[in-house]
Amino acid sequence: MTKTILIVDDEKDIRALIAGILEDEGYNAIHAASSDEAYRLLETQNVDLMILDIWLEGSAQDGMQILSQVRQDNVLLPVIMISGHGSIETAVEALKEGAYDFIEKPFKTDRLLVMVKRALETASLQKENRKLRSQNAPAHLKLIGASRVYKDFETLLSRVAKTNSRVLLTGESGTGKTAAALFLHQHSARKDGPFVSLNCATLNPDRFEVELFGAEKGVAGPYDLEGLLQESHGGTLLLDEVSDMPPATQAKIMMVLQENRFQRVGGKDYHEVDVRFIATTHKDLKVEIEEGHFREDLFYRLNVVPINVPSLRECKDDLALFIERFAEQIAAQNGMAPCHFSDDALKIMKSYHWPGNMRQLRNVIEWVMIMKGSGEPVEKQDLPSDLLQAEPVKGDSAQVGNAQSVQTYATQIASILDVPLKEARNVFERDYLGAQLDRFDGNISKTADFIGMERSALHRKIKQLQLHSPNSNVSDNKNLKINKG
Numbered sequence: 001m002t003k004t005i006l007i008v009d010d011e012k013d014i015r016a017l018i019a020g021i022l023e024d025e026g027y028n029a030i031h032a033a034s035s036d037e038a039y040r041l042l043e044t045q046n047v048d049l050m051i052l053d054i055w056l057e058g059s060a061q062d063g064m065q066i067l068s069q070v071r072q073d074n075v076l077l078p079v080i081m082i083s084g085h086g087s088i089e090t091a092v093e094a095l096k097e098g099a100y101d102f103i104e105k106p107f108k109t110d111r112l113l114v115m116v117k118r119a120l121e122t123a124s125l126q127k128e129n130r131k132l133r134s135q136n137a138p139a140h141l142k143l144i145g146a147s148r149v150y151k152d153f154e155t156l157l158s159r160v161a162k163t164n165s166r167v168l169l170t171g172e173s174g175t176g177k178t179a180a181a182l183f184l185h186q187h188s189a190r191k192d193g194p195f196v197s198l199n200c201a202t203l204n205p206d207r208f209e210v211e212l213f214g215a216e217k218g219v220a221g222p223y224d225l226e227g228l229l230q231e232s233h234g235g236t237l238l239l240d241e242v243s244d245m246p247p248a249t250q251a252k253i254m255m256v257l258q259e260n261r262f263q264r265v266g267g268k269d270y271h272e273v274d275v276r277f278i279a280t281t282h283k284d285l286k287v288e289i290e291e292g293h294f295r296e297d298l299f300y301r302l303n304v305v306p307i308n309v310p311s312l313r314e315c316k317d318d319l320a321l322f323i324e325r326f327a328e329q330i331a332a333q334n335g336m337a338p339c340h341f342s343d344d345a346l347k348i349m350k351s352y353h354w355p356g357n358m359r360q361l362r363n364v365i366e367w368v369m370i371m372k373g374s375g376e377p378v379e380k381q382d383l384p385s386d387l388l389q390a391e392p393v394k395g396d397s398a399q400v401g402n403a404q405s406v407q408t409y410a411t412q413i414a415s416i417l418d419v420p421l422k423e424a425r426n427v428f429e430r431d432y433l434g435a436q437l438d439r440f441d442g443n444i445s446k447t448a449d450f451i452g453m454e455r456s457a458l459h460r461k462i463k464q465l466q467l468h469s470p471n472s473n474v475s476d477n478k479n480l481k482i483n484k485g
Contacts, residue, residue, distance in 0.1 A: 002442065003120055004046060007031040008038045008066065009053040009082070018051060021109050022116070026442060035061035042070070047077065049119055052099075054083040054090065064097065071098040076126055078119040082107075118207055125211065125228070128197055143183065144325050147317040149310050160305050161187035166257075168242075168302050169280040171309035174359030177280040178240060180309050185236040190276055193235030196228050201241040208249050210265050219266035229262055232275050242279040242302065243288050250295045257301045277302065312354040312361060319350055322358070326365045339369055344380040352387050430465045433458075437467065 005027050009015045012033070019029035030045060032038040034056060041047065050070065054063035061069075067079055078100040083090065091102040100119045103112060143154045160167060161184045169177045178197065185195045203211060210219070214227030228237065239245065245253070256262045257277065261270045279302045288294035312319070323341055331338040341349070354360055364387070368378055380388070433451075440446040448455040 002026060002028050003048040004028040004030060005049045005051060005116065006038065006041055006045070006047045007051045008035075008056070008063070009033070009051075010056045010058060014053075018112070021112065025113060026444060027116075034059035035066050038066060039069075042073075048123065049116060050077060050079045051116075052079055052081055054081055054094070064094065067094065067097050067099055076123055078123045080115055080119060117204065121202075121204060121207060122211065125198070125203075128199070144321050145315055145318040146321060147315050149314050150318055153307075153310055156307060157183055158187060160184060160307065162189075163305075164189070164276055166277045166302055166304040167279070168285075168304075168306045169278065169309055170285075170306065171282065172311050172355075172357055173282045174357035175309040175311055176358045177282075177309050178238065180307070181236070181238045181240075181278045181280065184278060185276075188236070188276070190235050194232050195236050195238070196232035197238040197240055198228050199240045201244040205246045208246050209252065212249065213252070213262050214264040216264050216266040219264075224264070227264065229256065229273055229275065230271060233273050234275075236276045236278060239277065239279040239302075241281055243281045243283045243285060243294055247293075247295075250298050254295070254298060254301065257298075312357045316350055319361075320346060322361060323349070323365060326362045327369065330362075330366050330369055334369075336369060336373075339372060339376070339378055341378045342380070345378050345383060348380055348383055348387055426465060429461065430467060433461065433465065434467055437462075 005022055007015050007018050007022075007029060008031070009018070010033050015031040015033070019031055022029040030041055030047075032041055036059075038050075038052075052063045052066060056062050056066075063081060063083075067081065070077055070079060075098070079098070081091075081094040081099045081102045082105060083102075084105040091104075094102050100122065101115050103115060143150065143157075145151065145154065157180060167181075167184060169180055171177055181197075182195060185191060198212060200208075210225065210227065212227050212229055214230055215225040217224050219225075252262075256273065256275075260274065261272050263270055285294055285299050285303075289296045289299060312322075315322075320341075323346070327338050327341075330336065349364075356363070364384060367384060368382055372378055372382055433447075436447050436451055440450065444455055444458060448458045451458075453461070
């Protein structure tokens with residue numbers, strides 16, 4: 001999803017220049033010249049980050065007053081302060097008031113973009129952790145499956161939750177590994193402590209250790225920064241998709257697992273910490289070890305109690321229960337009437353192989369309820385075409401589901417065997433690049449890094465294949481300086 005950034009500066013040229021830089025990187029930039037305009041935009045727009053000038057001529061409030069008000073209204077909104085007449089005292093005051101960071105004009109485009117990226121990542125982590133910590137009502141704790149597979153899974157989770165052992169949750173994408181980790185926390189002796197989640201797959205490697213361990217004064221700014229390890233003291237730290245943890249960080253976290261202490265980035269002192277670690281992955285860590293991507297000693301430290309989260313294919317007998325629960329949740333969240341799925345619709349859904357598991361099931365139910373929009377029974381014809389066109393799966397096992405996936409893929413390959421190579425290549429590239437752009441929320445830089453392509457070449461390929469991306473206008477303007485007289 002494209003992030004919206006509010007620029008507040010009294011100079012029109014500066015606002016336009018910063019907006020152009022941000023829009024080239026795929027952000028949605030909106031701007032204001034005064035406090036009144038800024039507050040109006042904050043009320044009417046979903047703002048993810050604010051870039052705020054300290055000195056605002058002709059404004060009812062200056063930047064520091066706006067910052068103070070914003071921190072009262074939305075403590076999770078990151079604010080980067082800018083000024084052409086800055087000083088150390090001004091920067092320290094802004095940071096004490098709650099600004100994420102301070103940048104003095106003139107500054108390079110690169111530095112601004114790095115600061116914006118880090119601020120958005122930090123805010124995303126804070127929002128995710130607040131959301132997870134708020135999920136402590138009984139409705140979130142109850143696992144509703146009634147099949148033997150799911151009952152055995154619930155029994156195992158309940159037994160392990162009472163211990164303080166480290167847990168490695170494995171399973172396909174979308175099976176609900178994060179929900180299982182939350183269940184373990186909320187049924188443990190640490191339930192009144194924090195539950196903190198770190199997504200190893202989405203966090204920038206350059207920022208990883210600062211977010212995890214924290215940083216000493218002078219490393220991330222003129223103040224000490226508390227990391228997620230310290231924030232999770234007395235509770236549970238979830239290392240989500242741990243296989244994507246940077247190699248250097250893998251080595252450093254071994255000390256925490258062995259000695260229950262750590263050093264902040266740039267620091268010499270050790271900080272004691274009491275944390276239960278839960279890790280998740282959808283990859284085979286033994287393969288990752290063989291390929292040199294994951295430390296074997298870290299694997300054995302985390303894999304004290306391995307638990308596999310069953311796929312939806314293994315719990316087909318529970319499908320009606322899952323559908324009912326999701327439909328109730330979606331109806332409550334959106335002010336809609338709960339809907340009922342007909343026997344014919346359920347039959348189709350039970351025959352589908354659900355490669356995206358619980359996440360895909362919930363998305364399908366939400367889509368159907370929005371499209372149906374009446375609370376009337378959902379019939380077969382109301383289901384998405386993907387479900388209606390899929391070959392039925394005979395059996396409940398994961399092996400059958402995998403065979404179905406192979407069969408579907410083979411069918412897709414067969415469909416391009418009768419076209420020229422160039423056309424077939426375009427079909428593959430369009431599907432592949434479209435999937436990668438979706439994976440990285442349309443971010444050109446991340447997509448280019450992942451697939452091993454220059455960003456400019458990726459731009460040309462997107463244009464050639466007529467792919468739509470919110471970041472399709474990224475530029476390579478990296479050294480532009482901004483000055484305010």
